[in-house]
Amino acid sequence: MIGGGNAALCAALTAREAGARVLLLEAAPRAWRGGNSAHVRNIRCMHDAPQDVLVEAYPEEEFWQDLLKVTGGLTDETLARIAIRASATCRPWLVRHGARFQPSLTGALHTARTNAFFLGGGKAMLNAYYRSAQRLGVRVRYEAPVERIDVQNRRFVAAWVRDERFVARACVLAAGGFESNREWLREAWGRNQWGEYPGDNFLIRGTRFNTGALLAFMLDIGADRIGDPSQSHMVAIDARAPLYDGGICTRIDCVSLGVVVNRDAERFYDEGEDFWPKRYAIWGRLVAQQRGQIAHSIIDAKAVGRFMPPVFPGVRADTLAGLARELHLDEARLVATVEQFNAACRGGKFDHTVLDDCRTEGIAPSKSHWARPIDTPPFFGYTVRPGVTFTYLGLKTGEDSAVRFGGVPSDNLFVAGEMMAGNVLGMGYAAGVGMTIGTAFGRIAGARAAAAAKGGGTKKELEDVAA
Amino acid sequence: MSPLDMQVEETEAARVLGICNACRYCEGFCAVFPATFRRLEFGPKDVHFLANLCHQCGACLHACQYAPPHEFSLNVPRAMARVRVKTWSEFAWPPALGRLYRRNGLVLSLALAATVAAFLALVMASSGSLWIVPDGGFYAVVSHEAMVGLFAPVFGWAVVALTIGVMRFWRSNPPGPSSAAAMREATADVLSLAYLGGGHGEGCNNSDDAFSLARRRFHHATFYGFMLCFAATSVATLYHYVGGMPAPYGFASLPKILGMSGGVLLVGGTAGLFWLNLTRDPLQGAPERKSMDLGFVALLGLTAASGLALALLGRLIALPLLLALHLGAVMALFATMPYSKFAHGVYRGAALVRWAVEKRRPNEVILADE
Numbered sequence: 001m002i003g004g005g006n007a008a009l010c011a012a013l014t015a016r017e018a019g020a021r022v023l024l025l026e027a028a029p030r031a032w033r034g035g036n037s038a039h040v041r042n043i044r045c046m047h048d049a050p051q052d053v054l055v056e057a058y059p060e061e062e063f064w065q066d067l068l069k070v071t072g073g074l075t076d077e078t079l080a081r082i083a084i085r086a087s088a089t090c091r092p093w094l095v096r097h098g099a100r101f102q103p104s105l106t107g108a109l110h111t112a113r114t115n116a117f118f119l120g121g122g123k124a125m126l127n128a129y130y131r132s133a134q135r136l137g138v139r140v141r142y143e144a145p146v147e148r149i150d151v152q153n154r155r156f157v158a159a160w161v162r163d164e165r166f167v168a169r170a171c172v173l174a175a176g177g178f179e180s181n182r183e184w185l186r187e188a189w190g191r192n193q194w195g196e197y198p199g200d201n202f203l204i205r206g207t208r209f210n211t212g213a214l215l216a217f218m219l220d221i222g223a224d225r226i227g228d229p230s231q232s233h234m235v236a237i238d239a240r241a242p243l244y245d246g247g248i249c250t251r252i253d254c255v256s257l258g259v260v261v262n263r264d265a266e267r268f269y270d271e272g273e274d275f276w277p278k279r280y281a282i283w284g285r286l287v288a289q290q291r292g293q294i295a296h297s298i299i300d301a302k303a304v305g306r307f308m309p310p311v312f313p314g315v316r317a318d319t320l321a322g323l324a325r326e327l328h329l330d331e332a333r334l335v336a337t338v339e340q341f342n343a344a345c346r347g348g349k350f351d352h353t354v355l356d357d358c359r360t361e362g363i364a365p366s367k368s369h370w371a372r373p374i375d376t377p378p379f380f381g382y383t384v385r386p387g388v389t390f391t392y393l394g395l396k397t398g399e400d401s402a403v404r405f406g407g408v409p410s411d412n413l414f415v416a417g418e419m420m421a422g423n424v425l426g427m428g429y430a431a432g433v434g435m436t437i438g439t440a441f442g443r444i445a446g447a448r449a450a451a452a453a454k455g456g457g458t459k460k461e462l463e464d465v466a467a
Numbered sequence: 468m469s470p471l472d473m474q475v476e477e478t479e480a481a482r483v484l485g486i487c488n489a490c491r492y493c494e495g496f497c498a499v500f501p502a503t504f505r506r507l508e509f510g511p512k513d514v515h516f517l518a519n520l521c522h523q524c525g526a527c528l529h530a531c532q533y534a535p536p537h538e539f540s541l542n543v544p545r546a547m548a549r550v551r552v553k554t555w556s557e558f559a560w561p562p563a564l565g566r567l568y569r570r571n572g573l574v575l576s577l578a579l580a581a582t583v584a585a586f587l588a589l590v591m592a593s594s595g596s597l598w599i600v601p602d603g604g605f606y607a608v609v610s611h612e613a614m615v616g617l618f619a620p621v622f623g624w625a626v627v628a629l630t631i632g633v634m635r636f637w638r639s640n641p642p643g644p645s646s647a648a649a650m651r652e653a654t655a656d657v658l659s660l661a662y663l664g665g666g667h668g669e670g671c672n673n674s675d676d677a678f679s680l681a682r683r684r685f686h687h688a689t690f691y692g693f694m695l696c697f698a699a700t701s702v703a704t705l706y707h708y709v710g711g712m713p714a715p716y717g718f719a720s721l722p723k724i725l726g727m728s729g730g731v732l733l734v735g736g737t738a739g740l741f742w743l744n745l746t747r748d749p750l751q752g753a754p755e756r757k758s759m760d761l762g763f764v765a766l767l768g769l770t771a772a773s774g775l776a777l778a779l780l781g782r783l784i785a786l787p788l789l790l791a792l793h794l795g796a797v798m799a800l801f802a803t804m805p806y807s808k809f810a811h812g813v814y815r816g817a818a819l820v821r822w823a824v825e826k827r828r829p830n831e832v833i834l835a836d837e
Contacts, residue, residue, distance in 0.1 A: 031535075105491045107504070119495045120492055120493055120529075121530055121532060122492075124529070127529060127530070242538050245537060248490050248492070248532075249489035305833065305834075306833060311485065311486055311490075
């Protein structure tokens with residue numbers, strides 16, 4: 001198993017349970033093990049009736065429609081449905097390996113129906129999986145980055161860690177995307193109309209170990225690819241966030257309660273277009289498309305305490321001009337933008353829990369919901385930058401989770417997690433769906449790899465896991 | 468200095484809780500997190516309340532994506548432990564003694580135990596040998612009147628000082644009117660050590676990220692052992708004053724059965740807690756508190772062990788010496804009670820009551836729940 005996050009562990013545990021001898025090679029040292037899974041909050045799960053922490057129902061069709069919507073159709077229905085169906089039945093297996101769930105978090109009740117939250121988050125889940133792996137006899141090597149493998153006639157032969165060669169009868173690639181590779185991000189996003197390299201200004205929300213070295217190697221040796229390198233799960237995060245591993249707490253969640261302006265103190269998108277799940281997933285990209293890849297979310301005192309508390313305190317001022325000064329924005333322009341917005345606010349009853357009728361009229365872009373004048377001091381401003389969660393460029397695969405070369409699947413080389421999530425997520429994102437994909441295809445890849453190592457495996461065994 | 472200053476410990480705790488408030492992954496582990504999420508700012512009152520609500524189970528440290536080596540260097544149990552020890556000393560009455568204990572807790576307890584024991588031994592030796600077994604049991608060595616005269620004031624003072632401290636703590640941040648349901652819940656949480664369960668009932672962390680019920684079990688043995696010993700003393704007091712039956716009592720008597728079983732539980736419980744403390748992940752607590760915590764557990768264990776030895780061996784050998792040891796340990800335990808780790812139970816109880824009341828009140832922080 002190459003990788004040490006959720007998909008790699010799901011593969012390792014499944015393969016070990018199937019009787020294979022398993023070695024897991026994790027690039028990071030132990031303290032940083034698990035890649036982006038250490039930052040995971042929940043897993044999106046279909047269910048036809050309430051299931052322990054999950055309320056009501058979230059049927060397959062609704063899940064599929066949600067996925068279709070966020071990806072704009074850039075998905076593979078067969079693979080998506082495999083992941084969705086697996087999410088209905090996987091949790092007892094996760095619990096058996098030590099994962100524990102908790103009810104939806106305060107302030108995130110909108111996901112109580114669709115997402116099962118890990119108690120303690122992804123790191124607690126990883127700790128449990130590593131303990132389970134140790135109990136079952138999976139060998140784990142830390143600080144073991146694999147940057148190349150030997151492949152002959154589409155068959156995996158061996159993996160290299162520096163100058164050490166590991167021969168195995170089967171292999172699962174689950175080493176993540178390339179989001180922490182600054183040069184690759186720069187190249188993928190290229191130059192914009194202002195001559196800037198937007199990728200240079202992105203922050204990485206997750207691990208610094210996802211350099212994409214193995215992904216690049218696989219693409220070089222002719223593995224079939226999927227996805228656009230500029231596509232990723234990207235959200236707007238506090239510009240003061242650390243370059244790597246800022247995780248969940250750096251997100252800025254007050255976009256819909258105020259206005260967002262760019263470096264020129266101009267609004268550029270409808271802040272009240274939709275609810276959090278969609279908004280969350282689009283604002284990173286929107287900011288990435290602005291000059292300087294920077295924007296400022298501005299609210300007034302009415303919004304305080306009505307959104308998830310940000311990790312860093314906002315810039316605070318008693319006047320809009322004062323706020324503009326603090327944010328290094330043109331005072332007159334910010335005041336004009338906000339006054340124009342305030343004058344355009346119409347409608348009735350503010351209700352953040354529904355798509356209410358507080359909207360603007362006669363300005364562009366409009367704000368379709370939750371539009372209230374920004375007029376009650378003190379005012380607060382949060383400067384945001386794009387935060388990349390994970391990239392979608394990956395290896396093309398199918399129901400068997402096998403790596404393909406020229407359309408022909410390998411017998412013993414499989415792929416799971418971020419390295420293949422682009423098969424299902426061509427663009428866009430829905431909370432917890434990365435875990436749905438990583439868990440389903442991690443387990444499929446693990447079962448396939450075990451079967452390949454044993455020289456076959458019964459059809460029934462493989463179907464059991466795929467189900 | 469007032470207890471409600473924002474000093475380095477409180478400031479660090481507020482920084483830590485601010486990050487927790489933006490993350491929330493640990494909500495299900497214990498009461499600290501839901502209580503944190505009802506707040507937007509963490510002033511000294513909030514920090515002292517939340518710190519005393521923390522049971523130091525370690526679950527949130529091992530689960531934390533921001534724990535060291537992350538640059539946020541988040542360590543909730545450590546930040547809470549540092550504030551907690553300040554609570555016990557800053558709210559303590561009289562404050563000067565609290566601060567003295569905080570600086571030199573271990574030394575103070577052990578020195579006190581040794582001094583009292585030495586003093587008693589000296590007094591006893593001056594009137595006879597330390598190695599004899601007098602006919603009249605220990606009252607032949609130290610009379611009942613002398614023991615009451617010596618211990619009642621110290622015990623009374625400990626109770627008064629601790630009560631004043633906890634009242635000051637409670638009044639600094641009153642939660643509003645209580646209810647029977649809240650009291651029931653808080654009582655159950657105390658008696659069952661609900662928050663040493665890790666939220667999933669599998670226990671807390673000790674040396675690594677694995678969960679274990681060992682701490683809860685050893686703590687139960689210690690707590691209930693202590694209560695049995697307290698019951699033994701209470702029954703014996705009744706026997707003495709009401710029943711007209713002075714000590715010593717036979718092995719089949721109620722005070723002896725209560726005291727012996729309590730002593731055995733206490734010795735086992737404190738030995739277990741001592742061992743767990745020594746093997747605990749050093750990140751989980753505050754290193755400068757280790758000797759204070761171990762000192763308290765050791766003193767409690769010494770009290771129980773010397774009491775057991777007195778009961779079992781005192782009929783055979785060196786009754787005065789064993790008695791001096793036991794009385795010295797008891798005296799030091801009582802005298803430091805309001806400022807030592809013993810206080811954690813009382814302040815934690817108050818914090819649990821506060822939480823049980825607070826959670827039943829409307830939440831003032833209404834997050835967008837779209």
